[in-house]
Amino acid sequence: MQAxxxxxxxxxxxxxLETAWPSSPLGPGDVRxxxxxxxxxxxxxxxxxxxxxxxPPLPWIPGSEVAGVVAEVGADVRSHRVGQRVxxxxxxxxxGFATELVLPAMRVLPxxxxxxxxxxxxxxxxxxxxxxxxxxxxxxxxGETLLVLGAAGGVGLATVQLGKALGARVIAAASxxxxxxxxxxxxxxxxIDYTQPDWRLxxxxxxxxKGVDVIYDPVGGDSFDEAIRCIGWMGxxxxxxxxxxxxxxxxxxxPLVKGYDVRGVRHDVWRDTLWEEEARDDMAQLLAWQxxxxxSALVTATYPxxxxxxxxxDITARKTTGKVVLTMP
Numbered sequence: 001m002q003a004x005x006x007x008x009x010x011x012x013x014x015x016x017l018e019t020a021w022p023s024s025p026l027g028p029g030d031v032r033x034x035x036x037x038x039x040x041x042x043x044x045x046x047x048x049x050x051x052x053x054x055x056p057p058l059p060w061i062p063g064s065e066v067a068g069v070v071a072e073v074g075a076d077v078r079s080h081r082v083g084q085r086v087x088x089x090x091x092x093x094x095x096g097f098a099t100e101l102v103l104p105a106m107r108v109l110p111x112x113x114x115x116x117x118x119x120x121x122x123x124x125x126x127x128x129x130x131x132x133x134x135x136x137x138x139x140x141x142x143g144e145t146l147l148v149l150g151a152a153g154g155v156g157l158a159t160v161q162l163g164k165a166l167g168a169r170v171i172a173a174a175s176x177x178x179x180x181x182x183x184x185x186x187x188x189x190x191x192i193d194y195t196q197p198d199w200r201l202x203x204x205x206x207x208x209x210k211g212v213d214v215i216y217d218p219v220g221g222d223s224f225d226e227a228i229r230c231i232g233w234m235g236x237x238x239x240x241x242x243x244x245x246x247x248x249x250x251x252x253x254x255p256l257v258k259g260y261d262v263r264g265v266r267h268d269v270w271r272d273t274l275w276e277e278e279a280r281d282d283m284a285q286l287l288a289w290q291x292x293x294x295x296s297a298l299v300t301a302t303y304p305x306x307x308x309x310x311x312x313x314d315i316t317a318r319k320t321t322g323k324v325v326l327t328m329p
Contacts, residue, residue, distance in 0.1 A: 001021050001022075001023050001098055001099045001100045002017065002018065002019050002021065002098065002099045002305060002328075002329065003017075003018050003021040003061050003097060003098035003099070004016070004017055004018075004061060004062060004063070004097035004098070004305065004308045004309075005017075005018045005021065005059050005060070005061055006047075006048050006058065006059060006060045006061070006062060007058060007059050008058060009048070009049060009050025009055070009058075010048070010049065010050075011048075011049060012045050012048050012049065012309055012312045012313060012316075013309055013313075014048075015048060015062075015308060015309050015312075017305070017306050017308075021061075021098065023100055023102075024095075024100070024101075024102040025102070026072055026074055026102055027074055027102075027104075028074040028075045028076040028077075029074050029076050029077060029104055029105055030073075030074045030077070030102050030103065030104055030105065031070055031072070031073050031074070031077060031080050031086075031088075031102070031103055031104075031105050031108045032070070032071045032072035032073075032100060032101075032102050033066060033068045033069070033070060033071065033086060033088045033100065033101045033102075033103065033108065034068050034069045034070075034071040034099070034100060035066045035067075035068040035088075035096065035098060035099055035100060035101055035328050036066075036067055036068040036069065036117035036121075036327070036328055037066065037067045037068070037117040037118045037120070037121035037302075037325050037326065037327050037328065038063045038065065038066045038067075038096040038097055038098075038121055038305075038325065038326045038328070039063075039064070039065040039066075039096070039121045039122050039123075039124065039125055039126075039323065039324075039325055039326075040063075040303075040308070040311045040312060040315060040324040040325065040326060041064065041065075041125050041126070041154070041315070042218075042241065042243055042315055042316065043064075043241075044062045044063070044064070044312055044315075045312050045313075045315070045316045047060075047062060047094075048062060048312070053266075054092050056092060056093055056094065060093075060094065061094060061095045061096070061097055061098050062094055062096070062097050062308075063090075063094050063095060063096020063097035063098070063326075064089070064090060064094050064096055064124070064125055064268075065087065065088075065089055065090075065096060065121055065122075065123070065124035065125045066087065066088045066090075066096040066101055066121055067085075067086070067087045067088075067111065067117040067118075067120035067121040068085075068086065068088070068101075068117065068328075069083060069084065069085055069086070070082050070083060070084040070086055070108075071100070073105070074105070077105045079105050080105055080108060080110075084110055085110065085111050085113060085115075085117075085120075086108050086109060086110055086111060087108070087109050087111055087120050087121065087123065087124060087287075088101055088103045088107060088108050089103075089107050089108075089109075089124045089128075089271075089283065090103055090107065091107070091272045092268060092272065097305065097308055097326060098305075099305070099328050099329065106275065106276060106280065107275065109280070109283060109284065109287065111287060112287070112290070112291045114291070115287075115290060115291070118299045118302055118325045118327065119290075119296075119297045119299055120297075121325050122154070122297035122298075122299050122323035122325055123283075123286055123287070123290060123297050124283065125267075126154045126155045126158040126297075126323060127158045127162065127286045127295065127297070128267060128271065128279075128282065128283060128286065129155060129158075129240065129265065129267040130155055130158040130159040130162050130216070131162055131282055131285075131286060132265065132267045132270060132271070132279075132282065133159070133216060133238050133240060133265040133267070134146070134159065134162055134163060134166060134168075134214070134216070134238075135166070135282070136270075137236070137238055137263045137264075137265050138214045138216070138236045138238050138263070139236065140163065140166050140168055140213070140214050141166075141167070141168075141213075142166065142167030142168065143167060143168070143169070144168050144169070144213035144214060145168065145169045145170075145171065145207055145212045145213050145214075145232075146159075146163040146168040146169070146170050146171070146212065146213065146214045146215075146216065147171045147173065147203060147212040147214070147215045147216070147227065147230060148160055148163065148170060148171070148172050148173065148183075148188075148216045149173045149194065149215070149216065149217045149218065149219045149223050149227060150173070150174070150217075150218050150219045150223075150243060151172035151173055151174045151179070151180075151183040151188065151191070152172075152174045152175075152176075152179030152180070152182050152183055152321045152322075153218070153243070153318075153320070153321065153322075154320075154322060154323040154324070155218050155240065155241075156172070156174070156183070156216075156218065157182070157183065157186050157298055157321075157322055157323075158295070158297075159216045160172055160183055160186050160187050160188050161186055161187055161294075161295045161296065162295060163187075163216075164187040165289060165294045165295060168213075168214070169189050169190075170187060170188045170189050170190075171188070171189065171190045171191070171192060171203060171206060171212065172184070172188035172190070172191045172192075173191070173192050173193075173194035173199070173223070173227075174191065174193070174194070175193065175194065175195045176193075177193075179321060180192075180193070182321055182322075186296075186298070190206050192206075194223055194226065194227075198226075199226055200226045200227070200229050200230045203230040204230065207232065210232045210233075211230055211231050211232030211233070211235060211258075212230055212231060212232055212235060213232060213234075213235050213236070214235060214236045214237075214238065215227050215228075215230065215231055215235070215236075215237045215238060216238050216240060217237065217238060217239060217240055218240040218241040218242075218243055219241075219242070219243050219244050220239075220241065220242035220243070220244050220245075220246060220247055220248050221242065221244030221245065221246040221248060222244065222246075223244065224248035225248060228250060228254060229254070231258060231260050232258070232260070233258055233259055233260070234258075234259050234260060235258070235260040235261070236260065236261050236263055237260060237261065237262045237263065238263055238265050239262060239263065239264050239265060240265045243318065250262065297323060298321075298322035298323060299322060299323045299324075299325050300320060300321050300322030300323065300324070301314070301320055301322075301324045301325070302324075302325050302326070302327050303324070303325075303326055303327070304326070304327055304329065305326050305327070305328055305329060306329075307326075308326055311324050311326060
């Protein structure tokens with residue numbers, strides 16, 4: 001099979017396209033997927049460079065979400081059949097940037113025939129992360145106000161859509177008018193330019209000085225410094241990531257005065273720990289909402305597998321909006 005392989009923790013440019021990588025053996029409870037598309041995410045770069053919380057054993061194939069067709073099933077598998085269209089969600093061992101992927105049957109879900117492979121591969125990580133963040137960590141309720149930072153990126157647009165699906169009023173923060181327009185197209189009620197000085201004043205004006213109930217922050221850096229002052233009484237600030245590159249600090253008198261919570265979002269650990277109990281059901285819910293049109297994965301760029309390095313670099317350089325997907329030869 002073909003695969004993008006990380007032989008050592010190093011800059012993304014050191015990734016290698018292997019054209020004759022050995023296929024993984026198929027266990028009795030496993031499913032082999034002929035991969036058609038694989039989602040690309042910002043954490044892929046951190047993992048390749050050895051800067052993520054978990055370091056996989058080397059050599060390692062990145063890629064945490066795929067869509068494709070069942071090519072083979074293990075002897076004990078009754079839930080899937082050859083030829084079935086599916087998504088596959090590996091654990092931290094990953095393996096998605098390849099033309100084949102072997103997973104336990106429990107980590108493979110069928111997809112609607114109307115859902116394209118590229119769109120299907122765009123759902124598990126960004127929508128899974130955002131749904132977990134809003135539902136389980138943010139406890140977002142109908143009628144509450146949600147502020148989304150980086151709202152035109154992959155996780156940002158997913159969060160805008162899911163916030164509306166959960167009944168919230170959504171304020172989307174993005175850096176350009178084109179990005180803000182994109183957020184409005186995907187359901188945002190209000191938008192703000194968070195590159196402007198004192199942009200928190202715009203948020204306060206939109207909330208009659210009350211502040212917002214939940215903030216979703218995958219950006220960190222200077223955006224955090226302003227956003228943390230936008231939160232209202234008993235609010236929840238969701239720390240998702242630091243795409244800006246700077247990990248901010250917090251003066252703890254602020255949550256004391258306003259009585260709000262700062263909550264970390266580690267979807268991958270929760271997902272892999274509680275896959276059979278809760279996470280699989282959440283993923284099934286997302287696929288159902290996609291089929292119903294309540295959410296719609298926006299794939300804005302596709303790259304062939306051989307251009308995986310370019311795809312990752314474009315994401316880390318913040319040159320992309322929506323979701324980036326690799327397609328297989």
